Amino acid sequence: MLRIRNLDVAYGPVTVLRRISLHVNPGEVVAIVGANGAGKTTLLKAVSGLVRPRAGEIALQGREVSRESAERIVALGCSHVPEGRQVFASMSVHENLLMGAHVQLRRGRKDQVKADLERVYRLFPVLEKRQRQFAGTLSGGEQQMLAMGRALMARPALLMLDEPSMGLAPLVMKDIFATVSRISAEGSTVLLVEQNARGALKIAHRGYVLETGRIVLSGTAEELLANRDVQRAYLGREAAAEPERGRP
Amino acid sequence: MARELLVQYLIAGLTYGVIYAVVGIGFNIIYNATGIINFAQGEFVMLGGMIAVTLHGFLPLPAAIAGAVVLTMAVGALVEMLFIRWLVKPSVLRMIIITIGVSILLREAALLLWGNAVRALPYFTGNEVTSVGILGARVSPQVLWAVGVCLALVAAITAWFRWTSWGRQMRACAANRVAASLCGLPTRNLVTLSFVLSAGMGALAGCVVSPITQTQYSVGAGLAIKGFTVAILGGLGNSLAAVAAGLLLGVLESFSVSLLPTAYKDAISIAVLLLILFVRPTGLFAARLTSRV
Numbered sequence: 440m441l442r443i444r445n446l447d448v449a450y451g452p453v454t455v456l457r458r459i460s461l462h463v464n465p466g467e468v469v470a471i472v473g474a475n476g477a478g479k480t481t482l483l484k485a486v487s488g489l490v491r492p493r494a495g496e497i498a499l500q501g502r503e504v505s506r507e508s509a510e511r512i513v514a515l516g517c518s519h520v521p522e523g524r525q526v527f528a529s530m531s532v533h534e535n536l537l538m539g540a541h542v543q544l545r546r547g548r549k550d551q552v553k554a555d556l557e558r559v560y561r562l563f564p565v566l567e568k569r570q571r572q573f574a575g576t577l578s579g580g581e582q583q584m585l586a587m588g589r590a591l592m593a594r595p596a597l598l599m600l601d602e603p604s605m606g607l608a609p610l611v612m613k614d615i616f617a618t619v620s621r622i623s624a625e626g627s628t629v630l631l632v633e634q635n636a637r638g639a640l641k642i643a644h645r646g647y648v649l650e651t652g653r654i655v656l657s658g659t660a661e662e663l664l665a666n667r668d669v670q671r672a673y674l675g676r677e678a679a680a681e682p683e684r685g686r687p
Numbered sequence: 688m689a690r691e692l693l694v695q696y697l698i699a700g701l702t703y704g705v706i707y708a709v710v711g712i713g714f715n716i717i718y719n720a721t722g723i724i725n726f727a728q729g730e731f732v733m734l735g736g737m738i739a740v741t742l743h744g745f746l747p748l749p750a751a752i753a754g755a756v757v758l759t760m761a762v763g764a765l766v767e768m769l770f771i772r773w774l775v776k777p778s779v780l781r782m783i784i785i786t787i788g789v790s791i792l793l794r795e796a797a798l799l800l801w802g803n804a805v806r807a808l809p810y811f812t813g814n815e816v817t818s819v820g821i822l823g824a825r826v827s828p829q830v831l832w833a834v835g836v837c838l839a840l841v842a843a844i845t846a847w848f849r850w851t852s853w854g855r856q857m858r859a860c861a862a863n864r865v866a867a868s869l870c871g872l873p874t875r876n877l878v879t880l881s882f883v884l885s886a887g888m889g890a891l892a893g894c895v896v897s898p899i900t901q902t903q904y905s906v907g908a909g910l911a912i913k914g915f916t917v918a919i920l921g922g923l924g925n926s927l928a929a930v931a932a933g934l935l936l937g938v939l940e941s942f943s944v945s946l947l948p949t950a951y952k953d954a955i956s957i958a959v960l961l962l963i964l965f966v967r968p969t970g971l972f973a974a975r976l977t978s979r980v
Binding site (some may be wrong): 487521526527 | 858865866873938
């Protein structure tokens, strides 16, 4: 689905990502965990065309996309839910979802868009209730749902989520992670970036650990959750006392 | 003040007010799409009037106006494509300075093309001395044309933003440019479209006022200041507020004539601009929750 090889990204003279290589197989949920400033967001931005990599290859469904524009990459089947939701605050929930469907509408798939809209409202019933409301008036959790719904409207082959749990109450966070699992179960491929390593690895199949711009560890989610270094650095102390894990 | 006189001043104020509103909305459309103040906005108004006058030499009036609007839109598109589009991550300041340069360029080009003669389109109906009575005041039918066309234009643009796909896309682009491109919206083309639209609006406004105010190569700057004041007064980016602010400024100017010498009329808008920038830089109607992020 996605294959990144030796990716280097720099902001001016500051190198943010160094020789990143990773892949995401169809149907997988892959988590990238790491501390603040490790380069997680930059990695997603490079894939979605918001920043130009300095070197390296990004192949989306076998097609080289590292020089393509953000607009084109959405059309090629990769949707990015950015950090901090970034909903269109002054537009209604319904209009936000329509914007997400832009690439579909341009292909003239009106009927499909209708079905997708129903799917999004089924995944997030609260959005249906708030259809006519301005997106800016939604709560943080609802905005996250809207941002995810908006991305799904493009029927992405690969859905990339940047910190979906950021700033949410624990219960809402749980809800969001559960929904990501459900989206994956319905056949989507998901690349997930999270500071909340436990939450992310619990729903992921595989994971990568990013530290100051390099991948320092990779493995199945179970391996990473059990890894001593990961436990110490990202899962907090209580992780050692809690061997219980698995996908919901 | 006699009632007839009051109505007379009020109508004169509203006439200028709607024109200011249209120019102000022109500022807002480009501001929303790009975050810049397009100082060439007044030149679009001037070009609309001048081109229409020239075209009217060999075309009937409606065709001349339509032609002028379309040609000015083309100029708007050209300005964006030549000077804005190819910039990589341009700073707002850089773009503003570019628009100032463009405004000078357009004004000087107009001077070369048309000279400094003062021109005007003929009155759409009747002539200079025709008038209709409204509540005892005598009003030129052209005033009704100006008010009618401008209000129709505001209604049309509002409906367009709300209910058409392109309009929605532009609102999305205005609300959050990054998110818009992540939805696959053609953000660059939307910026071009914003220049085309505000050029067209300016041109049409320039045509309907031409019989009343006359058109010359240099009228752009004055109108740009009025439109800018209105955009700021209403709160940048808020088009309906710009209409209210435009009418307010027009009426204010109009009544100022009864108290102050006419020469001070233009000083009113500058005074209002300064006052609002000092006291309430977010505009009169800025308490809206759903403003730009």
